Amino acid sequence: MGFRSGISERQRRLGEELRRVRDAAGRSALEIGQAIGVKGPAISHIEAGRMGLNIERLSIWLDLCGVTDPGYRAGLAAMSKSVRTGWWADFKPHVHPTALDLAEAEASATALDSYQTLLIPGLLQTKAYSEIIHDYAATKVQFRQQRQQLLTSENAPPFHVVIHEAALHMMYGGPTIMRDQLNHLVEVSGLPHVTIQILPFDCTSYSSTETSFVLMHGPHTRLDSVLLEHPHGSDFLGDPEDVAAFRRKFERIRGLALPPLSTTTPASSVHRDSWGLIQHIRYKIQGR
Structure with missing residues (x-):
């Protein structure tokens, strides 16, 4: 996963939501990183929108944080999959x-x-x-x-x-x-x-x-x-x-x-x- 040259509002918001659910669940960056297979510092970059997150890792992140609302999960998945190609x-x-x-x-x-x-x-x-x-x-x-x-x-x-x-x-x-x-x-x-x-x-x-x-x-x-x-x-x-x-x-x-x-x-x-x-x-x- 490489750093983005520019961060869109959608990417920034996705990272913000991931940080919010992690904080609400009381999970550390180290715990999330180990679960999705990345080093701890990468979590801060993901939450800042500087790095992306594929659907598989997103699903693990949400599972670990106890996010079960299907509508919310689907919305986050759509934000993760979307690319600025409109x-x-x-x-x-x-x-x-x-x-x-x-x-x-x-x-x-x-x-x-x-x-x-x-x-x-x-x-x-x-x-x-x-x-x-x-x-x-x-x-x-x-x-x-x-x-x-x-x-x-x-x-x-x-x-x-x-x-x-x-x-x-x-x-x-x-x-x-x-x-x-x-x-x-x-x-x-x-x-x-x-x-x-x-x-x-x-x-x-x-x-x-x-x-x-x-x-x-x-x-x-x-x-x-x-x-x-x-x-x-x-x-x-x-x-x-x-x-x-x-x-x-x-x-x-x-x-x-x-x-x-x-x-x-x-x-x-x-x-x-x-x-x-x-x-x-x-x-x-x-x-x-």
Whole structure:
């Protein structure tokens, strides 16, 4: 087993999970190493994602640590067998490693929950909007468009997004681009697995909503992760307590947001919904 030249988020997370189950079982690195036939120091490299682990050794590791949950074992096995050979690999020289990790995570997710504050989520952006966001960097725009094919793929995961109203008022690229972007949100909301809600300005409750994030559901709840976006980049969180906190946060935010965008059930004069708010903003844009 040789050292990897680069460690993907999937590889890092697999190592983290192996360390977590070893610690929970009270097993030493020496015990695991002897059981799978490697020297003790190799265990630290495996748990750091610097070295891989074949299915046979993975199975022995999990058996020794008393891991019996079949769904969790299958999820770890899939992570161990997977290699970074998806479409995103072609973009490796052109985009940040976090973007590659995001595309790989999206491709294997069973569901996606997203909250965005000042931007339209990448999976829902028009090409013109993406060009503005990426300062017309053609390869980055192409990468984002390639990611968006996930939503129309045969096994597209459920995608639930809450967008703060502020993102709808940001005139990135000017009124025409934003009007087309809002029209696109309405169109995409027609997909059966896409749910779009708007968190309005006049929401009177606070739920720590200043940070954008994506909750990625794995093949098992223990393999869920969070992509936390901030001004200096993005970080993946896999600690169970952290992920649980963001699950609760998303449930809170979606409960505060307006009812989902729907073209079949428009807003009434009594109850507002996300469709009605977008229609109102589109009307204001047209008057500019």
